[in-house]
Amino acid sequence: MAQLPDNLLKRAAEARARAEGRSVDEVLAEMKGEAPVVSAPVAADTAASAASDGPTRDLDAESAQYSVPRGLLERGMRARAGADGSSVPAMAGAVAAAAPSASQAPVASASGTAPATGPPPVVGPPPGVRTQRLLTVVKAGAIQGTTTEPSDKVNVWPHLLAIEFVALLAMLALLTLMSAFIDAPLLEFANFNAQPNPSKAPWYFLGLQELLAYFDPQVAGVIIPGFGLAALAFIPYIDRNPSVRPSDRKLAIAIFTVFFMSASILTILGSFFRGPGFNFTFPWRDGIFFDDLKTILE
Amino acid sequence: MADANESGGLMTAVKGMGSHLRNSQVWNSIFRPGSPARADGGDSPRNRAYVVMNNVLYHLHPVKVKRHGVKLSYTLCLGGLSFFLFILLTVTGIFLMFYYRPTSPQAYFDLQALEVDVAFGMLVRNMHRWGAHIMVITVFLHMTRVFYHGAYKPPREFNWVVGIILLLLTLLLSFTGYLLPWDQLALWAVTVGSNMAGYTPVFGEQVSFALIGGVQITADTLLRWYVLHVLFLPFIIVIFMAVHFWRVRKDGGVSGPL
Ligand code: HEM
Numbered sequence: 001m002a003q004l005p006d007n008l009l010k011r012a013a014e015a016r017a018r019a020e021g022r023s024v025d026e027v028l029a030e031m032k033g034e035a036p037v038v039s040a041p042v043a044a045d046t047a048a049s050a051a052s053d054g055p056t057r058d059l060d061a062e063s064a065q066y067s068v069p070r071g072l073l074e075r076g077m078r079a080r081a082g083a084d085g086s087s088v089p090a091m092a093g094a095v096a097a098a099a100p101s102a103s104q105a106p107v108a109s110a111s112g113t114a115p116a117t118g119p120p121p122v123v124g125p126p127p128g129v130r131t132q133r134l135l136t137v138v139k140a141g142a143i144q145g146t147t148t149e150p151s152d153k154v155n156v157w158p159h160l161l162a163i164e165f166v167a168l169l170a171m172l173a174l175l176t177l178m179s180a181f182i183d184a185p186l187l188e189f190a191n192f193n194a195q196p197n198p199s200k201a202p203w204y205f206l207g208l209q210e211l212l213a214y215f216d217p218q219v220a221g222v223i224i225p226g227f228g229l230a231a232l233a234f235i236p237y238i239d240r241n242p243s244v245r246p247s248d249r250k251l252a253i254a255i256f257t258v259f260f261m262s263a264s265i266l267t268i269l270g271s272f273f274r275g276p277g278f279n280f281t282f283p284w285r286d287g288i289f290f291d292d293l294k295t296i297l298e
Numbered sequence: 299m300a301d302a303n304e305s306g307g308l309m310t311a312v313k314g315m316g317s318h319l320r321n322s323q324v325w326n327s328i329f330r331p332g333s334p335a336r337a338d339g340g341d342s343p344r345n346r347a348y349v350v351m352n353n354v355l356y357h358l359h360p361v362k363v364k365r366h367g368v369k370l371s372y373t374l375c376l377g378g379l380s381f382f383l384f385i386l387l388t389v390t391g392i393f394l395m396f397y398y399r400p401t402s403p404q405a406y407f408d409l410q411a412l413e414v415d416v417a418f419g420m421l422v423r424n425m426h427r428w429g430a431h432i433m434v435i436t437v438f439l440h441m442t443r444v445f446y447h448g449a450y451k452p453p454r455e456f457n458w459v460v461g462i463i464l465l466l467l468t469l470l471l472s473f474t475g476y477l478l479p480w481d482q483l484a485l486w487a488v489t490v491g492s493n494m495a496g497y498t499p500v501f502g503e504q505v506s507f508a509l510i511g512g513v514q515i516t517a518d519t520l521l522r523w524y525v526l527h528v529l530f531l532p533f534i535i536v537i538f539m540a541v542h543f544w545r546v547r548k549d550g551g552v553s554g555p556l
Pocket residue numbers: 373375376377378380381437438440441444447449450454457458459460461462464465468539542546551552553554
């Protein structure tokens with residue numbers, strides 16, 4: 001049996017002794033297993049209560065003393081009497097045999113089989129009515145509630161770190177191989193008096209340089225990229241659709257794809273299809289005018 | 299026979315030294331509990347958690363992540379690879395700084411000398427240049443994958459904005475580095491690029507002046523862009539990356555599944 005702290009045990013014993021009309025020491029000894037269990041407690045209590053206070057109990061005084069509503073005491077009394085009715089015959093045997101299981105009596109009464117064979121004809125609670133006292137209500141969440149929702153998670157080590165490490169090695173290998181075989185360009189010393197033809201910006205700006213061929217420099221060089229960047233930055237505040245399912249966001253995907261494709265096409269045009277004077281050329285006819293790529297391809 | 303015995307003895311001695319080392323105070327002070335390097339760091343659920351939790355890595359990764367988040371096909375590792383390239387560029391860049399002076403004729407000749415006189419000089423320069431190009435691509439593709447996943451939606455709106463700043467800083471880092479070889483390609487690409495900034499309405503002249511440190515590109519521009527490239531912009535981008543990674547975790551880890 002689980003070890004209960006003494007103070008709790010004592011409190012339980014006191015309560016039971018009070019309910020059953022026995023002495024606290026007796027009940028305590030019984031609970032501690034030092035004395036034989038006196039049959040079904042409810043049954044044992046019958047004798048005592050019937051003998052001692054029986055119908056003469058002063059419920060008002062008890063109610064004040066234990067701060068239990070009078071109605072509950074009354075109900076308890078009636079219930080106990082009802083239980084007695086059923087267990088009186090058993091009691092004799094129980095006392096003689098000293099200790100049948102203590103749970104017998106409550107089971108008998110709870111199952112509502114109480115036969116009206118006992119000598120005192122008492123009215124028990126209707127079947128299904130609870131006769132226990134409610135001591136306290138403990139919210140389920142406080143003791144046994146689970147706070148975390150079940151989720152499908154894996155340990156970062158080793159699962160994620162292994163993948164990251166392999167990705168890192170692959171990138172390192174790619175870069176090392178590329179660098180071993182392709183040298184970065186280093187043309188002639190910077191000469192302010194010899195502008196090469198064509199002069200091209202780094203490739204990631206070539207889409208903008210391509211725009212310069214169509215629009216006024218202010219529009220192509222500042223306004224379009226400026227508004228483009230601002231529009232990109234504000235995407236989360238413009239697109240208020242909460243869904244992430246592709247089928248729910250056809251418009252957003254269409255707009256972004258148009259942006260992505262036009263940026264790519266402009267960059268490719270500016271990189272490969274613009275020659276001397278930034279005029280249109282075909283790379284397969286006139287060669288490539290795009291120095292970093294030229295070094296890669298040669 | 300004697301040989302075998304001897305080598306067996308040697309093996310035992312080495313093993314003994316190994317386990318002695320792995321149980322020493324110095325070793326255990328370096329590797330925190332849970333590390334596979336420790337004598338008591340066997341593979342258990344608890345130690346797997348400790349590997350991350352007891353490690354500087356805990357600044358980047360939580361102990362556990364959603365299973366779908368580790369699928370290579372979701373992030374394509376593009377953000378992680380951008381970060382890795384940034385680290386690689388920092389390492390190779392520091393190497394280059396040992397041999398480079400940001401002044402007018404020296405810059406060019408230093409690079410020429412680096413390519414022929416310095417062990418692995420050419421290789422490291424190539425890695426720095428190609429790595430920078432690849433990083434622009436991975437950052438751009440990372441942005442694209444984030445868009446197609448709708449991963450900028452609440453609560454991740456602000457991390458997208460931080461991302462745009464990172465994209466801009468990545469481009470600026472690459473662009474400022476473009477001038478440093480001080481050859482014809484560098485000079486004229488930067489001329490074309492910074493001319494565009496000069497078209498800014500109203501403040502065009504001022505913007506251009508601040509950018510190139512004068513009315514036209516000179517050796518002063520070289521110094522200015524060098525400082526921006528090796529110090530100022532990396533400093534700023536590291537701060538924004540820290541915010542970016544922190545927000546990825548605070549916003550509930552990688553988004554999805556779709
Ligand atoms: C230097 C550049 C950048 C670095 C190093 C970087 C790094 C990362 C990393 C490591 C992640 C974790 C998930 C993943 O790998 O996909 C991430 C997520 C994210 N990044 Fe970036 N990023 C950069 C630029 C950008 C840009 C340009 C954008 C968008 C404009 C952006 C927006 C986001 C968003 C919204 C997330 C959360 C995605 C999700 O939860 O699925 N980042 N970034």
